Amino acid sequence: MRFRRTLIAAMVSFTVLAGTGAAAAGAAVSDEQIAITTPPAGSKAWVHDQWLGHDMPNPAKATAAEAADFFGSLSQAQQQRLVRDYPLVVGNFDGAPLALRYQANALAMEQELSRQKDRAANSALAVTDRSAAATRVAMLQKLLVPGRQILAFDPRGRGLVAEVYGDLATAQRVSVLVPGSDMDLAHFDRSDPSLTGTAGAAQALKGAAGVAQSLHAEESRVSPGTSTAVIAWSGYVTPVGLGADAATARLAEAAAPRLESLLAGLNLTSHPVAAPTLLCHSYGSVVCGIAAPHIHSTEGVTDMVVFGSPGMDVQNAAALGDGVRVWAAARNPGDWIGNVPYLEIGGLGHGADPTSPDFGSHVIASTGANGHNGYLADGTTSLRNFADIALGRYADVVCSNNNGACVSGL
Template sequence: MRIGRRWKRVLIGAFAGCAVLVDAGAAAAQAAASTEQLAISTPPAGSAAWVQDHSFGRTLPDPATTSPAAAAEFFASLAPTELDRLIKDYPLVVGNYDGAPLDLRYRANKIALTAERDRALARSTDQKLDSETRDLAVSRANDVAHLLAPDRQILAFDPRGRGLITEVWGDLADAERISVIVPGSDADLGHFDQSAEPLRGPAGMARALFAEEQRQDPGTRTAVIAWTGYVTPSGLGPDAVTSRLADVAAPRLQRLLAGLHETTRPDAPPALLCHSYGSVVCGNAAPEIPRAAASPSDTSGVTDMMVFGSPGMGVQSTSELGSGVHVWATRNPSDWIGNVPYLEVGGLGHGADPTSSGFGSEQISSARSSGHNGYFAEGTDSLHNFAAISLGRYQDVVRQTSGS
């Protein structure tokens, strides 16, 4: 259905207005200040110089076109001295290269983060810059400094724009079960790890899930990935009601999973936990996930996909997502997202409610969770269920009942 530009603006206002009315205050301020975001779809900084570097006596594989499988083969062919040189000369390329060895990526990202911290600190004292720019530089330096702690495992880092960051909890290389958290709006470098309200940030969600997995099954080796690997909507503006950013994000998520297929060996495909707008990304990526995520030891190739606080997945039912995913869905009664229109008109909106009876998802309880960001709170059915599903302990999942 095609609609005119005027009506598209009206519908955008209606979608955003519904969200604002039911979540007034901070969300309303966000909506008023929000602007459309520039999606990042190109390879990381340094890629142009990388492909033009012939000093290794071979052509370096183009990050824009090389598959994770081919990347894994390339990195395996290099000597330790060559690997050291690559991460020194091209830390942003190596640190973001799906298919590269995990330890190599961790090392490269330490170098890239250190360089970004130093760059931000230099800008923070540059008197040629205005005070607002210097203040933003201080904030960026602080955000990056936290990620340089010795115990943090940074799988990807891209300083462009608001900043993209992906972190790992647990031993990813040795994990029997892997979970990937796909966050929604406002997730970026500056909001990745939030001390005041930890569960609003992807890092806090990942910590809570990893701890719950260990509590439920301490004998299983698990790893949790907080993937802020795409440009998310800012606030409740136009980006939140279209799939534009999700369209760009989906191939990046598929590539992450393809890279994990080359560098990890879990007993089952990585489970995906898709929050809010992240469920739009997951829905968009779903048809290609079986190829990307299935592991050699897994015969079904089915990926568990948990969607919560979802505005829709861009489809009317799970039948449109392909046979490679098993969708579990939940939304607590106090989550404002339930008041957003579940429809799609002229590219606006994200389709049917994943928690509705006709959608085809398996509905799970989120009892004792509260609001849009409370699903990982300790003692909630949602956190319990997320861990149980991630672990493959399906018999322990608490299903949805009236009021839960």
């Protein structure tokens, strides 16, 4: 195992050295992350709670449909008791009513905020622990601003969070953003009021919240008469840096069932006119690739858009199954991901390049985009293309070669 991790680190470091310089390579090797695959805190007590006179649905095993049936059988008073007693369980239960999840997650974040404030002020803790607590306090205060709709929240580890922009319950079109490496509670919302103009916009796009906001705003601009919702889903443990975790699919394999569960819940709690569109950035495209064969929406084929992708853990689009239609944004010249080798050897690497001609994606233009995080910058062709795909306006999509081949037959 030690040899394998050393080999991975050496391969990644070489790639980074070749493409982005020695300074970046210094950060290439990072600590291995522990995937979160178990239900949130409170689940054990929930399962053994008999106050309703019958068994509660097990958060570790219950399907979204079973959860929807359970919550639908409860009175409002019963639902509110569960929110008070088990906010983390209710807030993360796919299939539970959306408004109830928003309420439960707000309560869970308030409880976590109080805990982290105590830690930040505790002089008995190490300086690094107090600083980490202060960082979490600042992010929680952001997320607790009235009007924000937190669909999922789990404070374990680096923290998981998902947020909704728009009215998910009534949206005609729904999109789910699946971010890549280095995304967690601390980095979810990177907006900085002290930065304005281009600098402020670029900083915001480093976080999942800013990317989702950008897409939602573009959709509203392109089709103001269409009600839309965008979910920023940082609901899995992502790799940190460009080390071993980023070079393997281990974390993506743990994340895929969580994404599938989210989609199953959306199928019951939202009612768009088409299947939700998935927009998968960087390592998030590996998550989407592993989940793809299990995606079969009752609302038709799911559009899956990948950008800044290191590969999808497959050799071609056909391996993703017939439940998805794969789009790939042409890689912009400033995106360092192009320096990553598109191969898979002994579990290292993520397979073929989704933008290559023989992969089988619908390759779309990204004119104006710059850098790994620049695909949703205002005014870029990629942002407009993402909005058009999410809105089902395929005829307006600009192909990478401008000849319309990527939308032929759609």
